[in-house]
Amino acid sequence: MSKVGGMEGNHILLDNPPLKEAYRFLRKGLAGKMLVFFIADCEVSYRGRARSYLSRGERLIVIKPDGSLLIHRDKGYEPVNWQPPDTVISTRLTDNHLLVKSVRKSVNEVVEIHIFDLKVLGCYRLKDIGTFTMYGREEDMKKAIEMFPSLIEEGFKVLRTERKVRPGFIDVFGVDSQGRLTVVELKSGTSSMDAVLQLKKYVDSLKKELGVTEIRGILASPRITKRGLQLLKTLKLEYKPLSPAKCLKYLERKKGLKL
Amino acid sequence: MSKVGGMEGNHILLDNPPLKEAYRFLRKGLAGKMLVFFIADCEVSYRGRARSYLSRGERLIVIKPDGSLLIHRDKGYEPVNWQPPDTVISTRLTDNHLLVKSVRKSVNEVVEIHIFDLKVLGCYRLKDIGTFTMYGREEDMKKAIEMFPSLIEEGFKVLRTERKVRPGFIDVFGVDSQGRLTVVELKSGTSSMDAVLQLKKYVDSLKKELGVTEIRGILASPRITKRGLQLLKTLKLEYKPLSPAKCLKYLERKKGLKL
DNA sequence: GCCTAGGTCCCGTTT
DNA sequence: AAACGGGGCCTAGGC
Numbered sequence: 001m002s003k004v005g006g007m008e009g010n011h012i013l014l015d016n017p018p019l020k021e022a023y024r025f026l027r028k029g030l031a032g033k034m035l036v037f038f039i040a041d042c043e044v045s046y047r048g049r050a051r052s053y054l055s056r057g058e059r060l061i062v063i064k065p066d067g068s069l070l071i072h073r074d075k076g077y078e079p080v081n082w083q084p085p086d087t088v089i090s091t092r093l094t095d096n097h098l099l100v101k102s103v104r105k106s107v108n109e110v111v112e113i114h115i116f117d118l119k120v121l122g123c124y125r126l127k128d129i130g131t132f133t134m135y136g137r138e139e140d141m142k143k144a145i146e147m148f149p150s151l152i153e154e155g156f157k158v159l160r161t162e163r164k165v166r167p168g169f170i171d172v173f174g175v176d177s178q179g180r181l182t183v184v185e186l187k188s189g190t191s192s193m194d195a196v197l198q199l200k201k202y203v204d205s206l207k208k209e210l211g212v213t214e215i216r217g218i219l220a221s222p223r224i225t226k227r228g229l230q231l232l233k234t235l236k237l238e239y240k241p242l243s244p245a246k247c248l249k250y251l252e253r254k255k256g257l258k259l
Numbered sequence: 260m261s262k263v264g265g266m267e268g269n270h271i272l273l274d275n276p277p278l279k280e281a282y283r284f285l286r287k288g289l290a291g292k293m294l295v296f297f298i299a300d301c302e303v304s305y306r307g308r309a310r311s312y313l314s315r316g317e318r319l320i321v322i323k324p325d326g327s328l329l330i331h332r333d334k335g336y337e338p339v340n341w342q343p344p345d346t347v348i349s350t351r352l353t354d355n356h357l358l359v360k361s362v363r364k365s366v367n368e369v370v371e372i373h374i375f376d377l378k379v380l381g382c383y384r385l386k387d388i389g390t391f392t393m394y395g396r397e398e399d400m401k402k403a404i405e406m407f408p409s410l411i412e413e414g415f416k417v418l419r420t421e422r423k424v425r426p427g428f429i430d431v432f433g434v435d436s437q438g439r440l441t442v443v444e445l446k447s448g449t450s451s452m453d454a455v456l457q458l459k460k461y462v463d464s465l466k467k468e469l470g471v472t473e474i475r476g477i478l479a480s481p482r483i484t485k486r487g488l489q490l491l492k493t494l495k496l497e498y499k500p501l502s503p504a505k506c507l508k509y510l511e512r513k514k515g516l517k518l
Numbered sequence: 519g520c521c522t523a524g525g526t527c528c529c530g531t532t533t
Numbered sequence: 534a535a536a537c538g539g540g541g542c543c544t545a546g547g548c
Binding site (some may be wrong): 046047048049050051052078081082083084109113127145169190192193225226227228 | 519520522523524526527528529532
Binding site (some may be wrong): 133 | 270272274294296300302308309310311312313314315316317318319321323324325327329331333334335336339341342343345374378379381382383385386387388389390391392393394395396413447448452453454460503
């Protein structure tokens, strides 16, 4: 049984197609820069930064017009095999199976799908000019602190954000009410020892660069791990509880609108 | 036009179904713990650790039997919105649209999809008992070094792997030909300053724990960034070029088989 | 549950 | 092209 829908160029939908028919329309979909998906009984091999082999079974496979490839089993957020955008997809039909190959040349990586049977094949051109907006990331915390420096502490003033130091950028650089230079490292989620070491790195770099012996280091985030806090205290750094949610409330108040 | 395939319980495939029909079979697929996918003209909102809003457009949506949810636009490896496994999916049909809601209670996070139109709906039970194996990760480097310590240097001996220290685990702990204690940090990819700081942390912790003043620290990876190497030298640590690929060759030689 | 560390991480941005 | 840091990162493994 092979039922077919929408063959007039807009989209393609094949129910349980024979390999040969699937091959024909798969090529059509790929050539037409459509979003292609299919459920296939297949084997998958990957070679590149690492190697992997997935033995035979049914999976959902998605190929996007930009060359990204996703192979999903029936569990989990992550694809079992994949390629990021900018791969070249090629196909080949032999007697008993269909090969789909995705090659990324920038970093030599190859995914090969050996297909023995297809349950369904769909090709669509997504009409999507929608806009995507996200709130509550580190960037929003930064904006809020620029507008409301007291979110860090009373008397705090921002000198600048994204200040360059040797190894990267300081999230927020300012002075406290006593006039002491202060480095603020922001995290939108839980801070762990990594974040503490990062702050330490920035404080030390800046001391060296400016030839100053005293610079305060403040880590601002909604939560910090126990070990992170321990390390922080050992290194004479400070912690300020601050959540993206609280920052957003301040931003909304300023703009007078709900996000 | 709504063509229908495989309604006998095995799978469901609807071509351009009216919302009402889609709703009925969507519920059927979800209740039957099938893999569900559809292409929909929709809006998406997310609230949890952060918030986001995606305005109207066509996307490919996948709901897995384990409760994971993926919403893909026609570009990129990553879904624009998603939920990891263990969410509760609910649906509601109103006059002019279909709502699909995914709630994760462990960390209060909600994704809502407002659907205005469906291009296709599929529900399948994936038959997949295949095995997945991967080679060339840090773990394989560790195994290879245990069997062939000279991969680090002549005369090197492994005392143990995964040795616990204050803040975590040392990848490989051993002694060199001079009897000096040595900490090895492995990276399967390019090492940057982070990796160097990680190694430093381990070396320092171990010095403290053992009351020893001299411990060698070796970072082994296929590549290291310029700044990483700079920092490494400043901190009196060492670099050993070592790739997963080379480790795999040694492992294959040992096992006498091709991976 | 918390916490650490790895990942074929991906991805944007800047040098 | 290299490199650094963020991410709703996700996921596995200890404790």
